[in-house]
Amino acid sequence: MGKKISLIFGCSGQDGALLSRSLLKQNYEVVGTSRAIKTNEVTCLRNHSLLGIDKDVRFKNCHLTNFKEVANLIDKVNPDEIYNLAAQSSVSKSYKNPQETFSSIIDVTLNILEVCRETNYDGNIFFAGSSEIFGNTETKANIKHKHRPLSPYGIAKETSFNLVELYRNLYNIKCVTGILFNHESPLRNKNFVTQKIISEALLCTNKKSHKVSLGNLNVQRDWGWAEEYIEAFQLINRSTSKKDQIVCTGKLTKLERFVEIVFDELNLNWKDHVTSDSEFFRKGEIIKSFGDPSQIKNDLNWEAKVNINSIIKKLIEFKINSL
Numbered sequence: 562m563g564k565k566i567s568l569i570f571g572c573s574g575q576d577g578a579l580l581s582r583s584l585l586k587q588n589y590e591v592v593g594t595s596r597a598i599k600t601n602e603v604t605c606l607r608n609h610s611l612l613g614i615d616k617d618v619r620f621k622n623c624h625l626t627n628f629k630e631v632a633n634l635i636d637k638v639n640p641d642e643i644y645n646l647a648a649q650s651s652v653s654k655s656y657k658n659p660q661e662t663f664s665s666i667i668d669v670t671l672n673i674l675e676v677c678r679e680t681n682y683d684g685n686i687f688f689a690g691s692s693e694i695f696g697n698t699e700t701k702a703n704i705k706h707k708h709r710p711l712s713p714y715g716i717a718k719e720t721s722f723n724l725v726e727l728y729r730n731l732y733n734i735k736c737v738t739g740i741l742f743n744h745e746s747p748l749r750n751k752n753f754v755t756q757k758i759i760s761e762a763l764l765c766t767n768k769k770s771h772k773v774s775l776g777n778l779n780v781q782r783d784w785g786w787a788e789e790y791i792e793a794f795q796l797i798n799r800s801t802s803k804k805d806q807i808v809c810t811g812k813l814t815k816l817e818r819f820v821e822i823v824f825d826e827l828n829l830n831w832k833d834h835v836t837s838d839s840e841f842f843r844k845g846e847i848i849k850s851f852g853d854p855s856q857i858k859n860d861l862n863w864e865a866k867v868n869i870n871s872i873i874k875k876l877i878e879f880k881i882n883s884l
Contacts, residue, residue: 563590564588564589564590565588565589565590565641565642566589566590566591566592566638566639566640566641566642567584567589567590567591567592567640567641567642567643567644568592568593568594568634568635568638568640568642568643568644569581569591569592569593569594569643569644569646570594570623570625570643570644570645570646570647570669570673571594571595571625571645571646571647571648571689572591572593572594572595572606572609572618572620572646573593573595573606573607573608573609574595574608574646574650574748574750575608575746575748575749575750575787576646576689576744576787576790576791576794577593577595577608577644577646578606578608578609578611578612578614578748579612579746579748579787579788579791580644580646580791580794580795581593581609581612581614581617581618582612582614583791583792583795584795585614585617585618590619591617591618591619592618592619592620592621592638592640593618593619593620593621594620594621594622594623594625594634594647595620595647606618606620608748611747611748612748621634621638625647625665625668625669625672625673626664626665626668626669626672627672628672628675628676631672631673631676632676632679632680635673635676635677635680635682636680640684641684641685642684642685642686642687642798642799643673643677643684643685643686643687644686644687644689644794644798645669645670645673645686645687645688645689646689647665647669648662648665648666648669648689648717648718649661649662649665649666649714650714650750651714651752652693652712652714652715652843653843655712655713655714655717656712656713656843656844656845659713662713662714662717663713663716663717663720665717666714666717666718666720666721667717667720667721667724670688670720670721670724670725671724673686674686674724674725674728674734674736677728677734677736678728678732678734682734683735684735685735685736685737685798685799686734686735686736686737686798687736687737687738687739687794687795687797687798688721688722688725688736688737688738688739689738689739689741689794690718690721690722690738690739690740690741690805691714691715691718691740691741692740692741692742692743692783692809692850692852693710693711693712693714693715693718693847694708694710694715694718694719694722694740695707695708695709695710695850696708696709696710696711696715696847697709697711697847697848697849697850698849698850698851698852699849701811701851701852701853702807702850702851702852702853703807703852703853703855703856704740704804704805704806704807704856706853711845711846711847712845721738722738722740722805725737725738725805726738726805729803735803736803737797737798737800737803737804737805737806738805738806739793739794739797739805739806739808740805740806740807740808740852741790741808741809742782742783742784742785742807742808742809742810742850742851742852743782743783743784743785743850744784744785744786744787744789744790744808745784745785745786745787745872745876746786746787746788746876747875747876747879747880747883748787749787754775754776754816755784755819755876756876757775758773758775758819758820758823759823759873759876759877759880760880761773761834762820762823762824762827762829762831762834763827763877763880763881765824765827765829765834766827766829769833771834772834772835772836773834773835773836774835774836774838774840774841775816775820775835775836775837775838775841776837776838776841776842776843776846777816777837777841777842777843777846777848778815778816778817778820778835778837779815779816779817779848780815780816780846780847780848780849781813781814781815781816781848781849781850781851782813782814782816782850782851783809783810783811783812783813783814783850783851783852784810784814784819784869784872785808785809785810785865785867785872786865786867786871786872786875789865789866789867790808790865792863793806793808793857793861793863794808796857796861796863797857797861800860800861802860804856804860806856806857806860806861807852807853807854807856807857808852808854808857808863809851809852809853809854809865810851810852810854810865810868811851811852811853811854811855811865812851812868812869813849813851814869819869819873820835822869822870822873823873823877826873826874826877827877
């Protein structure tokens, strides 16, 4: 009997690379696609190289908005399970280019589901959802929390969530969504504010006059550790009970507190360096976003264990070592 095969759509980002490594450790054959892959050129997959697995994943070029290409790939690979992590993933970019955002999320979700419906695909399919579908959460968001997306990205993710639920209930496709709250790792794209804060704080250690401009320091987020979250992806996908799940810590941290912890770790006073600049304030900014992890704990015995202080220490240590 051969190895089980996992197909990851959107494998080059933080989650895709960490998921690839986890699956390889379990002796899965991993096939991955990414918008970063060009024909006969896979050297741009930086995250896989950093993890030392760039030679172990079978990369494929596939335009996920093209139905025929998705159908051909699934037919050729014949995977035991599928993970869809593909998307234009920047909320701020979604305001500037809603059409690209909608296409990369809604069209791709629909293509995957339709291919699986037409071919009677019997494997498990996981879709990466987003806490952006809830908008502001004054209380912990559970799976039944009201949806109030405030961005094109959030609207696209909500549509994807609804499509997955529809195909599961109407066509008996074994598909689920993991609604993901913020999760970090050293592989996180540098455009994310957490990476900016750490990089800028390290500059302050060398240049005491260095100043850092950030947006609204009063926003609060539910930050987790990405390596833990990709284990949740697999538990959700492989569960015999096909239920959408919230993946979160259930704990809130204000951005100002995140900044303070980072600068404290570097023996700096953040108030000497950081300013809140209205230029970086975002229209429709979500002020408070946190989830309720009780369902996934009860159903799958998964819970986040790495706290915000440990997350920040890990990120700083990696950045210092890489420099």
